[in-house]
Amino acid sequence: MDSPWDDLTLAFSHTSMFPFFDIAHYLVSVMAMKRQPGAAELARQNPVSSWFTAMLHCFGGGILSCMLLAEPPLKFLTNHTNVLLASSIWYIIFFCPCDLVSQAYSYLPVQLLAAGMKEVTRTWKIVGGVTHANSYYRNGWIVMIAIGWARGAGGAIMTKFEQLVKGDWKPGSDEWLKMSYPSKLTLLGSIMFTFQHTEHLAVSKHNLMFFYTVFLVTTKITMMVTETSSVTLAPFEDTLSRVLFGWQKQFSWCEKKSETKPSSNGTGSSASKPTAGASESVKKKHAKKTG
Amino acid sequence: MELLSALSLGELALSFSRVPLFPVFDLSYFIVSLLYLKYEPGAVELSRRHPAASWLCAMLHCFGSYILADLLLGEPVIDYFSNSASVLLASAVWYLTFFCPLDLFYKCVSFLPIKLVFVAMKEVVRVRKIAVGIHHAHHHYHHGWFIMIATGWVKGSGVALMTNFEQLLRGIWKPETNEILHMSFPSKASLYGAVLFTLQQTRWLPMSRATLIFLFTMFMVSCKVFLTATHSHGSPFDVLEGYVCPVLFGTGWASDHHHDNHGSPHSGGPGPQHCPAAKSKEELGEGSRKKKTKKAD
Numbered sequence: 001m002d003s004p005w006d007d008l009t010l011a012f013s014h015t016s017m018f019p020f021f022d023i024a025h026y027l028v029s030v031m032a033m034k035r036q037p038g039a040a041e042l043a044r045q046n047p048v049s050s051w052f053t054a055m056l057h058c059f060g061g062g063i064l065s066c067m068l069l070a071e072p073p074l075k076f077l078t079n080h081t082n083v084l085l086a087s088s089i090w091y092i093i094f095f096c097p098c099d100l101v102s103q104a105y106s107y108l109p110v111q112l113l114a115a116g117m118k119e120v121t122r123t124w125k126i127v128g129g130v131t132h133a134n135s136y137y138r139n140g141w142i143v144m145i146a147i148g149w150a151r152g153a154g155g156a157i158m159t160k161f162e163q164l165v166k167g168d169w170k171p172g173s174d175e176w177l178k179m180s181y182p183s184k185l186t187l188l189g190s191i192m193f194t195f196q197h198t199e200h201l202a203v204s205k206h207n208l209m210f211f212y213t214v215f216l217v218t219t220k221i222t223m224m225v226t227e228t229s230s231v232t233l234a235p236f237e238d239t240l241s242r243v244l245f246g247w248q249k250q251f252s253w254c255e256k257k258s259e260t261k262p263s264s265n266g267t268g269s270s271a272s273k274p275t276a277g278a279s280e281s282v283k284k285k286h287a288k289k290t291g
Numbered sequence: 292m293e294l295l296s297a298l299s300l301g302e303l304a305l306s307f308s309r310v311p312l313f314p315v316f317d318l319s320y321f322i323v324s325l326l327y328l329k330y331e332p333g334a335v336e337l338s339r340r341h342p343a344a345s346w347l348c349a350m351l352h353c354f355g356s357y358i359l360a361d362l363l364l365g366e367p368v369i370d371y372f373s374n375s376a377s378v379l380l381a382s383a384v385w386y387l388t389f390f391c392p393l394d395l396f397y398k399c400v401s402f403l404p405i406k407l408v409f410v411a412m413k414e415v416v417r418v419r420k421i422a423v424g425i426h427h428a429h430h431h432y433h434h435g436w437f438i439m440i441a442t443g444w445v446k447g448s449g450v451a452l453m454t455n456f457e458q459l460l461r462g463i464w465k466p467e468t469n470e471i472l473h474m475s476f477p478s479k480a481s482l483y484g485a486v487l488f489t490l491q492q493t494r495w496l497p498m499s500r501a502t503l504i505f506l507f508t509m510f511m512v513s514c515k516v517f518l519t520a521t522h523s524h525g526s527p528f529d530v531l532e533g534y535v536c537p538v539l540f541g542t543g544w545a546s547d548h549h550h551d552n553h554g555s556p557h558s559g560g561p562g563p564q565h566c567p568a569a570k571s572k573e574e575l576g577e578g579s580r581k582k583k584t585k586k587a588d
Contacts, residue, residue: 070367138372147369164464179343245342245390 012213013206022082024117026089029057031105031191056162060155061177063201065129065147069136069214080181084182102282109233112221119216126186127150130193141194148190153183181223184233185216304505312416317377319412320383320398324352324450329388329397337461338389344460349385350378351457355450360424360442366432402522410519414511421447421481424506425488439489440482447481476518476526480511483528 015021033039033054034291043050056063066073077083094102104110129151133144151156179187188214195201219280328334328349338345340522350372351358357371372378387396400406424446428439450457451470458465470478483506490496491503514527 068367068369070361070365136367137373140375142372142375142378143369146372164459178341241342243387245339 002073009206009210011208018081021117021121021124023089024084024114025121026058026086027093027105028114030054030086030090030093031102033057033159034102040094041225050094051087052092053159053162055086056158057155058086060158061125061129061151061153064154065132065150066159068147068150069133112224115220115224116217119220120162120213122182122186122216123189123213124150126189126193127205127209130190130197134197139198142200144197145187145190148193149183149187152186153180154252156180181233187218189216198278301499301502304499304501307508308419308501308504312419313377315379316412316416318380318384319409320416321381322388323406323409323413325349325381326397326400326406327385327386328352331461333461333463335389342463342538345389346382346385348382348457348460351453351460352450353381353384354378355453355457356420356424356446356448358447359445359452360427363442363445366430386417407516407519411512411516415508417447417449417477417481417510418484418504418511421484422488422500425485425492429468429492436489436493439492439516440485443488444478444482447484451475451478471530475524476514476528479528480514484511520538 018053034121039050040054042053055076059082062076063073066075096102105114129148130144133140133147137143192201192208192212193205196205201208334345334348337348354371354377360370361368361370388400391397398407421443425443428435428442432438445452447564448470454468454470455464455466474482487496487503487507488500491498491500496503518525
């Protein structure tokens with residue numbers, strides 16, 4: 001690999017997130033919060049609660065990772081500059097005269113720019129989380145993956161939890177269980193950076209950061225422009241789930257046959273049978289539906 | 292002669308308390324925990340549609356006790372996940388339980404005699420966890436009795452205490468029911484066990500730790516195996532509670548409890564006749580902790 005390329009990626013990996021990329025992140029997060037029904041009225045009636053929600057949207061990932069590592073969850077408040085920055089962005093978005101910021105934001109190129117810059121901060125957060133977890137647990141690669149993921153995509157979980165506590169939202173819908181597309185990508189990135197950190201992946205860190213960021217930004221922008229959700233990963237995921245979790249569907253006809261013959265599993269536990277039988281029939285139904 | 296037998300019992304208990312838990316006993320703990328997860332309504336469907344959520348649920352079932360104890364003692368919640376071998380073992384068991392071809396693994400494991408062996412081994416792990424938890428809490432707080440009891444209880448009852456949260460992961464949110472309101476036999480037994488081990492740790496109980504582990508394990512194994520074999524959901528404490536609680540909490544409670552007892556399809560209470568020796572030891576801790584339990588009930 002020639003040296004100008006290396007220089008470029010190295011310089012890129014040393015870019016400071018602080019003023020511009022952080023602003024973009026806060027802007028996108030708070031705008032996403034404002035899109036929720038009732039958020040604007042809430043800000044008029046109860047600014048404190050609205051501010052708190054905005055902080056959760058902006059710093060949720062950090063809070064979640066602090067909770068997982070038994071650090072004070074309010075640690076983000078010690079970073080005065082960032083909190084002030086996020087607060088001022090919250091203020092101008094909700095209380096700007098004539099709603100100027102929202103109107104400017106609804107212009108597509110601005111949105112694309114802000115979203116692209118937000119994805120850049122995601123890479124930095126994942127790397128930060130993985131390194132931080134590694135300082136606690138030398139060989140705990142599961143912990144490293146989890147912390148990297150929590151930093152990168154934990155904000156969504158925190159905000160859902162906050163809505164649950166406020167009573168705005170009931171889990172029952174599938175949305176909670178389905179991992180959103182960004183969190184899947186974050187998980188993938190977290191795994192890659194962890195393996196890079198434990199030197200199982202023979203790529204230098206700045207190169208990986210560069211390529212991952214480019215990947216994130218391009219997929220995000222493609223998704224926004226074409227207005228689709230989950231493009232890239234769907235075929236890959238399909239194959240993977242068929243390989244890993246598809247065993248029973250292939251064998252389901254076998255099971256059906258064995259079911260017709262009684263006592264195929266001998267003197268199985270009779271008390272566990274009602275529940276086990278119920279779950280089995282549910283499963284069979286599902287297998288039939290899909291198979 | 293008597294000395295000799297006492298010595299051999301002590302030695303037996305000591306060597307029993309030093310058996311390493313990791314591969315075999317932990318494996319059976321995971322198997323039984325995940326079996327119970329599979330019995331939950333909707334769990335199988337969930338594993339088909341959202342494997343990630345199902346895996347997380349499985350991890351909670353396997354490591355819930357460590358997570359809760361770490362949370363209470365202010366240590367990193369994901370501390371135990373640095374233990375990669377255990378996590379991989381639990382993940383493998385989860386995979387086999389839910390996705391094995393022909394459901395073979397599940398059918399083998401839920402075959403009653405095999406299941407009983409696993410259940411017995413699970414109780415060994417439970418008692419050991421209680422003992423370790425109390426030792427750990429003692430290390431942090433030398434005179435914190437309640438902290439020791441709470442840590443031991445949490446370690447023993449595991450995921451049962453965070454049922455609400457675990458259900459939330461599966462997309463069910465029922466805040467009106469929880470484990471504290473309807474304590475199951477393992478939770479109660481863990482509570483009483485935690486009291487006993489705390490008494491031992493603070494030297495109020497003239498008994499070595501190894502002996503206590505041995506005796507309490509015997510009690511738990513025999514009770515749990517009996518309960519599983521007879522498919523009863525009652526608990527051996529029901530009878531005793533029926534006597535003690537009216538005295539402590541008045542008549543209103545008694546009638547309530549009676550109704551509860553007769554309402555359940557399986558009459559509980561085969562335990563006391565089953566293992567009277569361990570029972571008398573139970574009573575020691577019972578009086579002091581009864582109050583807390585009943586308040587919770």
